Amino acid sequence: MVSQLPVSIVDYSVTVSKTISQDLPLAELERMCRSKISDDLWRFIGPAETGSTYHRNIESFGRFLLKQRLFQGISSADISLELFGQRVKTPILVDPIGNFSRISNEAEVDVVAGALEAGSMVFIAHSWQSSLEKVVASPHPPLVLQSLFTKDFEELKAKVKLAENLGFAAVGLTVDTVVTPKFGDTVPYGTGWNLKSPTIEDVRKLRKETSLPFFVKGIMCEEDALLAVEAGADTVVVSNHGGRILDYSRATVEVLPEIVKAVGSKAGVLMDGGIRRGSDVLKALALGARATLIGRPIFWGVTVGGAEGVSMVIKKLSDELVRSMVICGVKSLEEANEKILLFAEQ
Numbered sequence: 633m634v635s636q637l638p639v640s641i642v643d644y645s646v647t648v649s650k651t652i653s654q655d656l657p658l659a660e661l662e663r664m665c666r667s668k669i670s671d672d673l674w675r676f677i678g679p680a681e682t683g684s685t686y687h688r689n690i691e692s693f694g695r696f697l698l699k700q701r702l703f704q705g706i707s708s709a710d711i712s713l714e715l716f717g718q719r720v721k722t723p724i725l726v727d728p729i730g731n732f733s734r735i736s737n738e739a740e741v742d743v744v745a746g747a748l749e750a751g752s753m754v755f756i757a758h759s760w761q762s763s764l765e766k767v768v769a770s771p772h773p774p775l776v777l778q779s780l781f782t783k784d785f786e787e788l789k790a791k792v793k794l795a796e797n798l799g800f801a802a803v804g805l806t807v808d809t810v811v812t813p814k815f816g817d818t819v820p821y822g823t824g825w826n827l828k829s830p831t832i833e834d835v836r837k838l839r840k841e842t843s844l845p846f847f848v849k850g851i852m853c854e855e856d857a858l859l860a861v862e863a864g865a866d867t868v869v870v871s872n873h874g875g876r877i878l879d880y881s882r883a884t885v886e887v888l889p890e891i892v893k894a895v896g897s898k899a900g901v902l903m904d905g906g907i908r909r910g911s912d913v914l915k916a917l918a919l920g921a922r923a924t925l926i927g928r929p930i931f932w933g934v935t936v937g938g939a940e941g942v943s944m945v946i947k948k949l950s951d952e953l954v955r956s957m958v959i960c961g962v963k964s965l966e967e968a969n970e971k972i973l974l975f976a977e978q
């Protein structure tokens with residue numbers, strides 16, 4: 633009798649997957665997500681305070697224009713790349729989001745399955761409910777562990793070792809949760825936050841615990857990028873946590889050039905925040921990011937369409953990226969550089 637249960641779950645997910653259109657604009661997906669979740673959860677995935685940083689992330693892509701270049705004999709573009717020793721089909725990766733389990737029990741598994749289908753890579757957040765063993769038990773894309781600096785270093789060390797033993801591609805630390813995330817004017821975690829804000833010595837200490845590539849996420853200025861790389865980061869992720877931490881911060885795409893200039897010759901630079909179009913991805917790559925990550929669009933996708941919703945979001949942005957590259961005369965990701973960018977008058 634018990635063995636029949638999983639069958640009905642599988643049937644259910646198949647039904648969900650058939651309902652999602654591959655042409656759905658992300659703005660429509662966002663509206664559909666809004667109508668499916670509670671007011672509380674909607675506020676929870678929103679930005680801190682006035683939302684200035686969140687909106688600035690999105691709107692700042694408008695400061696850069698793309699230069700059309702024809703007559704290059706280009707009709708398609710290769711968007712595959714090698715990252716952390718793994719081949720991925722797209723430079724659009726899945727951001728660490730700690731709260732997929734608030735959507736449903738299956739959401740985390742669906743995110744992994746959807747990213748696999750789209751040929752992407754998943755950053756598993758520190759606070760995912762699924763154990764790392766469970767995540768690797770099913771077919772999965774390349775995985776990366778995002779940790780937060782817990783007060784119990786031994787526990788953190790053990791998790792990093794486990795990720796290494798399970799074949800993860802990289803591990804790293806999010807460093808911007810020096811204060812807890814906030815939605816609007818509410819601080820959801822109150823004082824129940826078992827984290828220590830990491831010093832640069834903490835970063836160095838954790839880095840020494842693993843031989844895997846190590847990233848530091850949440851870098852928003854040149855000075856911190858230099859410190860992170862000096863402490864052993866192979867990769868820095870330019871991120872302001874999607875505007876959930878500091879209101880009136882600069883946008884990530886505004887900060888990206890200064891970070892690439894400071895550490896780009898010594899470390900990889902990834903970026904996230906406000907990416908809603910394939911052209912946003914191309915702009916970030918042209919400014920020197922090796923790849924990009926997306927947060928909320930994945931949340932909307934998995935809420936509305938499970939694994940299929942996640943793969944739809946990544947494939948849609950990847951298709952838009954290819955179209956933009958072709959019309960800009962760019963054949964591969966290595967060819968994306970500042971020559972295809974113009975600066976819009978404000």
Ligand SMILES: Cc1cc2nc3c(=O)[nH]c(=O)nc-3n(C[C@H](O)[C@H](O)[C@H](O)COP(=O)(O)O)c2cc1C
Nearest residue numbers: 677727728729730757806873874905906926927928
């Ligand atoms: C609901 C929610 C939960 C998040 N949880 C984490 C987390 O656990 N760890 C982390 O490093 N970043 C976390 N982030 C930040 C994302 O990884 C990412 O930096 C941000 O969402 C990117 O901006 P975007 O949503 O505009 O794409 C979270 C963001 C949201 C919206």
